Amino acid sequence: MIVALAGGVGGAKLASGLAALLRPDELVIVVNTGDDFDHLGLRICPDLDTMMYTLAGVANPELGWGLAGETWGFMEALARLGGDTWFRLGDRDLATHVERTRRLRAGAALTDVTAELCASYGVAHPIVPMCEQSVRTIVHTSDGALAFQDYFVRHRCAPTVRDFSYAGAEQATPSAAFARALARDDLHAIVLCPSNPWLSLGPILSVSSVRERIATRGVPVVAVSPIIGGRAVKGPAAKIMDELGIEVSPSGVASFYDGMLDGMLIDDADAAHVPALLRLGVQASVAQTLMANAADRERVAGAVLAFAESLGARSRATSGD
Amino acid sequence: MIVALAGGVGGAKLASGLAALLRPDELVIVVNTGDDFDHLGLRICPDLDTMMYTLAGVANPELGWGLAGETWGFMEALARLGGDTWFRLGDRDLATHVERTRRLRAGAALTDVTAELCASYGVAHPIVPMCEQSVRTIVHTSDGALAFQDYFVRHRCAPTVRDFSYAGAEQATPSAAFARALARDDLHAIVLCPSNPWLSLGPILSVSSVRERIATRGVPVVAVSPIIGGRAVKGPAAKIMDELGIEVSPSGVASFYDGMLDGMLIDDADAAHVPALLRLGVQASVAQTLMANAADRERVAGAVLAFAESLGARSRATSGD
Numbered sequence: 001m002i003v004a005l006a007g008g009v010g011g012a013k014l015a016s017g018l019a020a021l022l023r024p025d026e027l028v029i030v031v032n033t034g035d036d037f038d039h040l041g042l043r044i045c046p047d048l049d050t051m052m053y054t055l056a057g058v059a060n061p062e063l064g065w066g067l068a069g070e071t072w073g074f075m076e077a078l079a080r081l082g083g084d085t086w087f088r089l090g091d092r093d094l095a096t097h098v099e100r101t102r103r104l105r106a107g108a109a110l111t112d113v114t115a116e117l118c119a120s121y122g123v124a125h126p127i128v129p130m131c132e133q134s135v136r137t138i139v140h141t142s143d144g145a146l147a148f149q150d151y152f153v154r155h156r157c158a159p160t161v162r163d164f165s166y167a168g169a170e171q172a173t174p175s176a177a178f179a180r181a182l183a184r185d186d187l188h189a190i191v192l193c194p195s196n197p198w199l200s201l202g203p204i205l206s207v208s209s210v211r212e213r214i215a216t217r218g219v220p221v222v223a224v225s226p227i228i229g230g231r232a233v234k235g236p237a238a239k240i241m242d243e244l245g246i247e248v249s250p251s252g253v254a255s256f257y258d259g260m261l262d263g264m265l266i267d268d269a270d271a272a273h274v275p276a277l278l279r280l281g282v283q284a285s286v287a288q289t290l291m292a293n294a295a296d297r298e299r300v301a302g303a304v305l306a307f308a309e310s311l312g313a314r315s316r317a318t319s320g321d
Numbered sequence: 322m323i324v325a326l327a328g329g330v331g332g333a334k335l336a337s338g339l340a341a342l343l344r345p346d347e348l349v350i351v352v353n354t355g356d357d358f359d360h361l362g363l364r365i366c367p368d369l370d371t372m373m374y375t376l377a378g379v380a381n382p383e384l385g386w387g388l389a390g391e392t393w394g395f396m397e398a399l400a401r402l403g404g405d406t407w408f409r410l411g412d413r414d415l416a417t418h419v420e421r422t423r424r425l426r427a428g429a430a431l432t433d434v435t436a437e438l439c440a441s442y443g444v445a446h447p448i449v450p451m452c453e454q455s456v457r458t459i460v461h462t463s464d465g466a467l468a469f470q471d472y473f474v475r476h477r478c479a480p481t482v483r484d485f486s487y488a489g490a491e492q493a494t495p496s497a498a499f500a501r502a503l504a505r506d507d508l509h510a511i512v513l514c515p516s517n518p519w520l521s522l523g524p525i526l527s528v529s530s531v532r533e534r535i536a537t538r539g540v541p542v543v544a545v546s547p548i549i550g551g552r553a554v555k556g557p558a559a560k561i562m563d564e565l566g567i568e569v570s571p572s573g574v575a576s577f578y579d580g581m582l583d584g585m586l587i588d589d590a591d592a593a594h595v596p597a598l599l600r601l602g603v604q605a606s607v608a609q610t611l612m613a614n615a616a617d618r619e620r621v622a623g624a625v626l627a628f629a630e631s632l633g634a635r636s637r638a639t640s641g642d
Contacts, residue, residue: 041362041423073392073412074419081441083420091394091412098395099404102362120402 001025002305003181004191005130007032007200008047009064009234010226011193012054013291015125017301018191019055020294024124028181029055032195033110033129034137034166034203035148039087040078042097043104047200048114048129049096056121064234066093086154111175126177130204133172137203138165148199157236161243164198169206174213182213189308190214192223194289196237197256198244205260214260220311222263222304224289225250229269233290250284251276263311265289265304283311322346323626324502325512326451328353328521329368330385330555331547332514333375334612336446338622339512340376341615345445349502350376353516354431354450355458355487355524356469360408361399363418364425368521369435369450370417377442385555387414407475432496447498451525454493458524459486469520478557482564485519490527495534503534510629511535513544515610517558518577519565526581535581541632543584543625545610546571550590554611571605572597584632586610586625604632 002022006015006029015029029051036045046065053059053067060066070090079085089097096117103113110129118127139151141159151157174182181187195201205211214221230248232238238248246252250266250273263283266273267290274284285307291297323343327336327350336350350372357366367386374380374388381387391411400406410418417438424434431450439448460472462480472478495503502508516522526532535542551569553559559569567573571587571594584604587594588611595605606628612618 040419041426042419067398071392071394071412074395074416077388077413077416078420081416081420081438083416083423091392091415092398094412094415095395095398095402095404098361098363099399099402102404105362117402 001181001184001186002027002189002191002308003187004029004193005201005204006030006047006051006193007195008035008050009054010291011047011195011200012051012059013297014191014193014224014301014304015051016054016294017291017297017299018305019125020298021301021305022125024126027125028177029125029127030130030178030181030204031127032200032203033131034135034169035152035199036134037136037147037149039149040084040089041101042094043101044087044089044097045100045110045114045129048127049093051127052096052114052118052121052123055118055123055125055127058121066090087149111177128177128181129175130178130210131172131175131207133168135169135172135203135207136167137199138167139199140164152199152236157239161198161240163244164202166203166206169203170208172207174207174210179213182217187217187219188312189220189222189305190217191304191308192221192257192261194224194226194233196226196232196235196240197253198237198240199235202256205257211260218315220262220308220315221260222265222308222311223253223257223261224300224304225253225264225266225270227253227270228267228290249273249276251280251282254280254282262315263307265300265307322502322505322507323348323510323512323629324508325350325514326522326525327351327368327372327514328516329356329371330375331612332368332516332521333372333380334618335512335514335545335622335625336372337375337615338612338618338620339626340446341619342622342626343446345447348446349498350446350448351451351499351502351525352448353521353524354452355456355490356473356520357455358457358468358470360470361405361410362422363415364422365408365410365418366421366431366435366450369448370414372448373417373435373439373442373444376439376444376446376448379442387411408470432498449498449502450496451499451531452493452496452528454489456490456493456524456528457488458520459488460520461485473520473557478560482519482561485523487524487527490524491529493528495528495531500534503538508538508540509633510541510543510626511538512625512629513542513578513582515545515547515554517547517553517556517561518574519558519561520556523577526578532581539636541583541629541636542581543586543629543632544574544578544582545586545621545625546574546588546591548574548591549588549611570594570597572601572603575601575603583636584628586621586628
């Protein structure tokens with residue numbers, strides 16, 4: 001049984017590959033909620049939705065967010081009314097936000113609402129939020145501290161990043177489903193999906209006790225590098241690393257995880273970085289990691305599972321289990 | 322200057338005729354909010370919206386509510402999520418509810434929010450809610466007390482009506498714009514649009530002090546009969562009158578207004594009811610009152626204005642003004 005930690009698009013691709021290979025009781029996908037925000041009176045959970053839509057096979061491949069075949073009547077009418085249109089919400093996508101907001105206001109937990117929405121979309125594998133409490137990613141930039149969506153959508157990641165913080169993370173606790181998954185007897189490995197380390201996985205790891213729970217489990221922790229050939233597959237990861245003075249490479253990413261990783265799956269293009277990873281105490285496995293289609297996703301997921309298994313076997317051999 | 326009291330479809334037709342004949346400073350349209358309700362976390366104001374869309378020329382002529390050229394992606398997706406779909410909300414219409422709800426939650430008054438929405442839709446004539454407070458029309462039926470939307474949409478007006486009440490009306494006060502309009506020196510007449518007397522105009526008249534303010538102004542109060550030839554043009558008015566044991570006729574409608582009316586514009590088909598109206602102390606004027614198109618609306622509006630003017634002239638002659 002595998003716990004996968006993920007953010008949006010890149011994470012959802014690997015998670016869908018894992019879901020294609022594993023049974024629903026063999027995988028728990030833990031999703032970043034540090035991007036969540038209230039907008040137009042609605043609770044928006046971008047990464048949970050991207051994950052749900054991707055696993056349901058209804059994600060919008062062109063946009064990288066929202067639903068395929070979406071229509072935009074709501075946004076057009078909202079623009080006419082002078083409403084806030086900087087964050088685009090499709091007509092069908094809007095139903096997710098309205099229904100989630102309604103159920104949360106009625107007192108339901110985000111984990112339960114997410115499970116219900118996923119069931120409606122026919123997603124069999126459990127997608128769970130990292131916590132029930134509000135954690136908000138703050139991007140400290142040359143233009144000051146920006147809420148995540150301000151940085152990401154309004155400012156299109158233009159300001160120079162100096163640091164990150166995750167407001168509320170210390171007071172937050174892992175969701176019960178997350179904690180249960182980390183405590184399961186049959187937990188074989190923890191997979192860090194190729195999501196942005198600072199924006200997507202950082203918030204999950206910042207929730208109180210998460211790093212400790214992972215460290216004390218002693219199962220292999222394996223990341224898939226979101227950096228390929230010195231570039232991010234998608235999003236601002238490479239720009240952020242540059243601005244933080246971190247080498248834009250798999251070992252740069254590994255340094256962020258600060259001793260937590262047992263292994264990293266890196267792309268063929270980055271084979272030269274294996275020694276740097278080993279110097280950090282991180283085992284490496286090399287494969288084609290770009291996921292352009294469903295077959296790629298399954299292949300990369302298979303490579304991660306095989307790598308994690310080999311690390312687990314080695315660990316068991318070393319410890320004499 | 323004219324104050325028009327109105328509910329949804331029928332009222333909006335006459336109001337749009339009045340708006341075609343009068344300048345924006347010569348007409349204040351006061352709209353029923355007794356049908357308003359909270360749904361999916363949104364504040365829905367059906368009559369305000371029907372009025373706004375009708376005056377903006379964007380109302381859906383087939384449905385009798387909502388916007389023309391509407392799409393339904395939101396409802397389709399909401400159905401998939403198991404959400405409440407008994408009250409249908411179009412994608413574009415939804416923007417009105419989301420934006421209104423957002424502004425109300427931010428502390429704006431319904432009158433101001435309505436004015437802003439109307440300005441966005443290019444409506445020049447003031448549309449004002451009857452009050453800022455919550456008034457809820459309750460339909461007492463053979464199946465028990467039903468909230469208006471339960472009766473009207475869910476039960477499609479099937480239960481037998483025994484009585485009506487307007488919860489909160491006694492605690493409510495006319496909106497400032499409504500009160501100001503009733504107090505204006507240049508007020509010439511008050512027009513009761515051909516909306517349902519019990520469901521649309523009853524709530525307005527039940528707001529505390531409204532009947533008194535109207536009575537003490539001494540300007541002609543003129544209704545347009547919503548009953549033509551023993552039938553309601555639209556909606557359950559005739560069925561309700563039957564169930565309440567009231568004759569389905571202009572004089573049956575006049576009896577509901579209980580001495581408030583100076584005159585009623587009735588359809589050619591109901592000319593035989595003139596004596597009954599006169600016996601109630603209500604002057605009558607006869608015209609073609611069915612409004613199938615914009616020309617009809619202007620014609621009926623013109624007939625109402627002319628009738629009100631003649632009643633005013635007679636009243637001034639009698640009182641020696």
